[in-house]
Amino acid sequence: MSFHRLVPAIVLLCVLSATADAQDQRDEQFYYPGKFNWAFLKTYPEGGRLFNAFDYGHAVLYERLLTKPAPEREAALEKEYQFLTTNLLIRPPRYAVAEEVIEPTYAKLAWRAKQMFDWAHVLHRQIYDIYADEGLDPAARDTLIERVTDYYLSRKDYAFTAAPKSMVLMDEQYFSQGFRESHPKFNGLIWAYHWLQVGLYEPLIIGTTPAEKKAGVKATLARFWTMLEDAPRNFPTMMPMTSAIAPRFSAKHPRAAVIFDNLHMMHDIISDILVADTVPRDRKRAVIYAQLAEFRNGSRNVISMEEWHHMAEMMGGINSMGGPATGLLEPPPAGGAMAGMQYGGAKPVPDTSAHAHPSALLERPTIAPPTHEHGAGLGSASDSSEVVALVVRFDAAMAAGDSAGVLALLADDAVILESGGVETRAEFRSHHLAADISFARAVKRLRGPIRVRILGDAAWASSTTTVEGELRGRQTNSVSAELMVMAREGVAWKIRAIHWSSRNRRPPG
Numbered sequence: 001m002s003f004h005r006l007v008p009a010i011v012l013l014c015v016l017s018a019t020a021d022a023q024d025q026r027d028e029q030f031y032y033p034g035k036f037n038w039a040f041l042k043t044y045p046e047g048g049r050l051f052n053a054f055d056y057g058h059a060v061l062y063e064r065l066l067t068k069p070a071p072e073r074e075a076a077l078e079k080e081y082q083f084l085t086t087n088l089l090i091r092p093p094r095y096a097v098a099e100e101v102i103e104p105t106y107a108k109l110a111w112r113a114k115q116m117f118d119w120a121h122v123l124h125r126q127i128y129d130i131y132a133d134e135g136l137d138p139a140a141r142d143t144l145i146e147r148v149t150d151y152y153l154s155r156k157d158y159a160f161t162a163a164p165k166s167m168v169l170m171d172e173q174y175f176s177q178g179f180r181e182s183h184p185k186f187n188g189l190i191w192a193y194h195w196l197q198v199g200l201y202e203p204l205i206i207g208t209t210p211a212e213k214k215a216g217v218k219a220t221l222a223r224f225w226t227m228l229e230d231a232p233r234n235f236p237t238m239m240p241m242t243s244a245i246a247p248r249f250s251a252k253h254p255r256a257a258v259i260f261d262n263l264h265m266m267h268d269i270i271s272d273i274l275v276a277d278t279v280p281r282d283r284k285r286a287v288i289y290a291q292l293a294e295f296r297n298g299s300r301n302v303i304s305m306e307e308w309h310h311m312a313e314m315m316g317g318i319n320s321m322g323g324p325a326t327g328l329l330e331p332p333p334a335g336g337a338m339a340g341m342q343y344g345g346a347k348p349v350p351d352t353s354a355h356a357h358p359s360a361l362l363e364r365p366t367i368a369p370p371t372h373e374h375g376a377g378l379g380s381a382s383d384s385s386e387v388v389a390l391v392v393r394f395d396a397a398m399a400a401g402d403s404a405g406v407l408a409l410l411a412d413d414a415v416i417l418e419s420g421g422v423e424t425r426a427e428f429r430s431h432h433l434a435a436d437i438s439f440a441r442a443v444k445r446l447r448g449p450i451r452v453r454i455l456g457d458a459a460w461a462s463s464t465t466t467v468e469g470e471l472r473g474r475q476t477n478s479v480s481a482e483l484m485v486m487a488r489e490g491v492a493w494k495i496r497a498i499h500w501s502s503r504n505r506r507p508p509g
Contacts, residue, residue, distance in 0.1 A: 029119070029158075031126055032151040034144070036136065040128035043210075044217050047200055051125070053092035054193045057084050058117070058267065059102035061186065065179070065274035066106050066284075073275070077186050084189070085228055110288045112158075113270060116296075119158040120263040123148065124197060127256060131204035132213075142252055149256050160262040161298035162255040164308035167315075169294065169301055170239070170265045172448055175276035175287075179268065182275060188235025189228075190271075192322065194264045195240040196224045198257070199325030201249035206326060220325045227322060236322040239264060244312035245325050254305065261308075266295050314388060314450070384452045387459045387486055390493050391450060394484075398440040403433055411487065411494040418500040443469030443476055457488035467502070478502045 031037050041048030060080050068076045099114060100107040107114050126148045130141050153159045171177060180187040203216025227234045242257040243250040250257040269291050273279050279287050294301065303311075318324055390409065397405035407429060416428045423431060450463045465480045485497040 029155060031122060032148045036129045036133035036144070037126065038129060039132040040125065043132045044128075044214070046221060047217055048128070049092040049094060050089065050221070051121075051197070052095065052097055053084070053088045054197070055097045055099055055121070056088060056093070056102055057189070057193065059097065059099040059106075060084075061190070062106040062270065062274060063103040065271060066109065070275075070277075074183070077183055081186055081189065085231070089228075109285050110270075113266075113288055113292055116158050116160065116292055117263065117267075119152065119155060120160055120259060123152040123256065123259065127253075128200065128204070131201065134210055145253050145256065149253065149259075152259070153255075156296065160259045160266070160295050161302075162258050163298035163302040164258045164305065164311075165262050165265060165295060166301045166303050167265070167311065168449065169291075170268050173269075173272075175272050175279050176269075177272060177446065178275045179271035185232045185235075187268075187271070188232040188237075190267065191236040191239055192224060192227045194267070195227070195236055195245055195322040195325075196220070198240065198242045198246045198249070198260055199223075199322075201246045202325040205248045205252070216326060223323065223325065236320065238315045238320040239268060240321040241312040241315065243309050244318045244321055250309075258305075258308065262295050266291065314384065314452075384454060386493055387452050387454065387461055388450055390486060390495065391461050391463070391484060394495065395440075395445075398437055399445075401437050401441055403429070403437060406433065406437070409495050411489065411496045414494075414496050414498070416498045416500075418498075443467050459486045459488075459493065460484065461486070478504050 057080075061077070064073065064076045064080060099118070103114070127145055130136065130144050130148070133141075136144065149162075153162060199220050200217060203220050204213055207213030207216045227236075242260050246257065270288055273284055273287050273291070312318060312321065315321070394406065394409050397403075397409065407425070410425050410428075412425060414425045414428075416423045416425075416432065418432065418436075444467070446466045448464045448466075450461050452459065452461050460483060462481070462483045465482065467476055467478045467480055469476055480500060480502040483497075483499040484495055486493045487496050488494075
């Protein structure tokens, strides 16, 4: 397979495009004018051309997910993965890719989605260009970036909102997480793309001379290439958040940073819709378009900017997202313990408009942010991380069948409430622990966002988990609710109480 063989198809596409899916208007808007345009590609071609390859990778992914039946999908994506990582990324296209050539079926299905992504990518590229223009001083760059962000947001029909959307939209809908579960390696590659797309802003801000910027860009690109060396071990295990990967950029230009996070969430959402059996093929366009409307709306399913800044920490920290773009790299967390963690901060409100499928957005419980205020006996952000880590360690010990590890996390006076009864730590060890471990090891468990509250030396964490699988010939498809109460003992936290309850889960519709 060769990228260059695809070029002649452009002529044929131009002939056919006028008849393809005529109800979508193919209107486009060009770059905000300025001499800075294309400065990044000229100055940093090794980065600019790589983004052209990323565009191809996104396009071919959607086309294969849409056109290949499930039994053929894994082989098709593996072929594309090998082409990308051993060919196209190494010799990226010199010019921007006409994505509709790569994804003709998908472009016909969801042209508006393609246009929204293209418009956000224009903002990405113009900001790179502004940073690469050495004729602009730092103050002029910041002013111009805000101006091109205004220009981007002026297209209300195609612009992602600058209000941070809840991660629940990406992780807690009825079709969510299917792509990352069924195709983790390709998903990791996409997240590595997103890491670099926001991470490259940092060396451009930190560098004070052209030479320093060149060296910084090369170092950040080198970090991207190390992710591919031992894939998927070095890939991000969480969607990279701009506030974590590009903290300086996010502080200077929070609107653009939020737009890019919303864009990257939408990339995941569309991949999930395309692979989801719960979204019939004749409904995929409607469900995708309902999600696009959701992400253009800045008044629904949003979280505060404070919650957005803390979200990366609650999702496992920067190491789970690929590590920092600049500065010292820390060793990755052992075992990927945070890989199943998600965090969201707002209650999704179903879209009741005429354009939305009734099950496009599901009603979910409110996921409140963890307490991060200091003083007055309230816990710090690090306390919240330790509490979340304790929940994760408990899960990991149960799934590993490590009964000693489970008991070590429980305080001596801990109580466990389940199945309508109350057990002490000793009773739990003698009675329910073995059965609970067997159950945890036999079924597939997907934990949702964890809500954390801390008051002094006390903390409580609540969450829900979807459970699917078979144990002793009996099928399980349920939702389990969990409340853990912890207390600080010295420098460590211990679990003082656990309450579990569950109910059968029914598919939407």
